[in-house]
Amino acid sequence: MVLSNLATLLAISPRDLADWFWVAYTDAYDWVVEPNVLGMGTFGLGDLFTTKPYVSGAAYINKMSDYCGGCSFSPKHDCPITSLYWAFFHRNEAALRDNPRVAMPLRSLARRTDQRRAHDRRVHDWVKERLENGERLRPEHRPLEHG
Amino acid sequence: MKHFRRELDARQTDPAGRRWLYVPYDQLTDSAGPLSREDPAELGIVVVESRWKARRRPYHQQKLALVLANLRHFALEQAARGVAVHHVVGSTPYSRLLDPVVDELGPLRVMRPAERELRRDLEPLVKKKRIEIVPHERWLTSREQFASAFAGGKRWRMDAFYRHVRRETGILMSDGEPLGGKLSFDTENRRPWRGEPPAPKPPRCPIDPIKQEVIALVESDFAEHPGRLEPRALAATAKDAERAWRWAQSHCLEHFGPYEDAMSRRSRTLFHTQISALMNLHRLLPRRVVADVVAMDLPIASQEGFIRQVLGWREFMHHVHDETDGFRVLPDGTRPQRPTSAGTAGFSRWSGRPWRSRRSPARIDGGACPSALGAREPLPPAFWGTPSGGASTVSSRTSGRRATVTT
Numbered sequence: 001m002v003l004s005n006l007a008t009l010l011a012i013s014p015r016d017l018a019d020w021f022w023v024a025y026t027d028a029y030d031w032v033v034e035p036n037v038l039g040m041g042t043f044g045l046g047d048l049f050t051t052k053p054y055v056s057g058a059a060y061i062n063k064m065s066d067y068c069g070g071c072s073f074s075p076k077h078d079c080p081i082t083s084l085y086w087a088f089f090h091r092n093e094a095a096l097r098d099n100p101r102v103a104m105p106l107r108s109l110a111r112r113t114d115q116r117r118a119h120d121r122r123v124h125d126w127v128k129e130r131l132e133n134g135e136r137l138r139p140e141h142r143p144l145e146h147g
Numbered sequence: 148m149k150h151f152r153r154e155l156d157a158r159q160t161d162p163a164g165r166r167w168l169y170v171p172y173d174q175l176t177d178s179a180g181p182l183s184r185e186d187p188a189e190l191g192i193v194v195v196e197s198r199w200k201a202r203r204r205p206y207h208q209q210k211l212a213l214v215l216a217n218l219r220h221f222a223l224e225q226a227a228r229g230v231a232v233h234h235v236v237g238s239t240p241y242s243r244l245l246d247p248v249v250d251e252l253g254p255l256r257v258m259r260p261a262e263r264e265l266r267r268d269l270e271p272l273v274k275k276k277r278i279e280i281v282p283h284e285r286w287l288t289s290r291e292q293f294a295s296a297f298a299g300g301k302r303w304r305m306d307a308f309y310r311h312v313r314r315e316t317g318i319l320m321s322d323g324e325p326l327g328g329k330l331s332f333d334t335e336n337r338r339p340w341r342g343e344p345p346a347p348k349p350p351r352c353p354i355d356p357i358k359q360e361v362i363a364l365v366e367s368d369f370a371e372h373p374g375r376l377e378p379r380a381l382a383a384t385a386k387d388a389e390r391a392w393r394w395a396q397s398h399c400l401e402h403f404g405p406y407e408d409a410m411s412r413r414s415r416t417l418f419h420t421q422i423s424a425l426m427n428l429h430r431l432l433p434r435r436v437v438a439d440v441v442a443m444d445l446p447i448a449s450q451e452g453f454i455r456q457v458l459g460w461r462e463f464m465h466h467v468h469d470e471t472d473g474f475r476v477l478p479d480g481t482r483p484q485r486p487t488s489a490g491t492a493g494f495s496r497w498s499g500r501p502w503r504s505r506r507s508p509a510r511i512d513g514g515a516c517p518s519a520l521g522a523r524e525p526l527p528p529a530f531w532g533t534p535s536g537g538a539s540t541v542s543s544r545t546s547g548r549r550a551t552v553t554t
Contacts, residue, residue: 046519
């Protein structure tokens with residue numbers, strides 16, 4: 001869930017992610033990994049057989065795991081995953097507008113100021129660039145909210 | 148291969164006059180199909196190790212070892228019950244490797260392969276009637292059941308399919324009513340895990356000469372593949388599969404339901420049974436694990452949660468894939484792009500070495516590339532093990548060096 005979530009939030013090609021799961025998981029074969037990743041994991045097939053994109057910010061990960069305890073980001077304050085989450089809905093607002101299953105996050109997005117949306121986008125671009133270069137994400141490098 | 152061949156020869160019976168089956172790498176059972184019904188003394192099986200398949204993608208070394216070791220142990224187990232075994236090794240697609248086998252042994256039967264990629268590979272032989280496809284008997288639901296679950300143009304939804312199948316099969320039902328009062332306890336499968344109850348440790352498997360030989364083969368011939376082997380996690384014999392399933396029943400299932408979605412740094416797998424790899428190879432049969440779990444005395448949220456995975460989710464995935472030809476033809480008529488060759492998910496970029504797979508026939512493409520949200524970015528190297536997070540504990544968890552299993 002975490003791996004698909006991050007890939008979806010970062011707009012990773014569903015095919016690339018499916019190919020990765022296919023080689024990395026001992027139980028993956030085309031009939032199971034393609035629907036699971038192209039459809040369920042990334043919403044790459046739209047609402048063909050799932051109702052909504054399965055994405056989350058830091059709050060869900062923090063609730064369901066102890067991962068945040070070993071991380072130098074805080075799920076409540078500066079976790080970039082939450083910014084990625086809002087940047088995802090901002091980016092895909094038009095494509096998801098008619099989907100009743102995401103009405104709630106879209107309503108929250110509507111209340112998000114332009115300034116915060118712009119910051120979400122900056123964090124997204126920062127995460128993307130760092131990861132593409134194979135670099136670590138560190139709180140002190142995160143774009144500032146009022147930068 | 149010396150040891151395996153010697154063991155096989157020691158068990159071989161006279162192959163003359165047999166009816167031959169081709170047994171793909173993921174159909175390793177004699178509890179269904181012709182192997183379950185016909186006299187072993189009249190049957191022969193053809194098993195194939197294709198280096199073309201192994202090198203088609205940068206498969207994790209553990210996965211290669213798992214498939215090969217299971218295939219070889221299955222071949223030995225069948226030879227021991229009197230089935231003749233024809234073992235083929237080569238570096239071309241399965242169709243090319245099987246063609247001369249048909250010349251030698253006559254037409255082969257095969258249960259319809261689960262993987263579309265293998266079905267496509269075999270097509271020319273099927274067209275020439277050199278291979279006959281017989282039904283795959285190990286799915287729990289039929290194409291007709293899938294269609295009837297969505298009669299009247301209803302949208303494909305896992306939950307609706309699962310509820311339909313529960314009612315049709317009567318599994319976890321009593322007098323037409325679901326056990327526990329409702330069909331799905333999904334909403335009760337969402338508890339975080341804070342250390343209690345303690346998470347079980349997966350059983351370790353004994354290492355034997357057959358496995359050792361496979362490990363040596365993977366380490367020498369597939370050294371450029373990612374990952375490191377964990378020999379003691381290599382469940383490859385029928386006994387290993389039984390041990391894995393007994394462990395899952397006694398150590399995992401009771402708590403599986405509530406913690407199904409939980410994640411922890413202290414346990415990679417929590418109460419997940421981890422049987423999916425063996426089930427997808429058919430070392431454990433879906434029908435059997437469902438029957439065993441129905442017969443167990445378990446909290447309903449765990450019992451139902453497990454059944455939902457095998458009877459609902461797993462079957463649903465397979466049907467959706469089948470109905471769309473692996474998403475190459477979608478119900479609205481759109482045809483997503485598909486590359487001509489299999490992707491490496493950025494492995495070559497990460498490893499700095501080009502990935503050299505062997506030539507594939509033009510009919511075998513690299514899979515459909517749907518992207519409803521227009522997502523097109525390449526997979527970052529973090530997925531292959533490059534440290535990415537704000538802490539070292541996080542980076543080691545995202546490492547691609549260990550093969551993982553779900554369910």
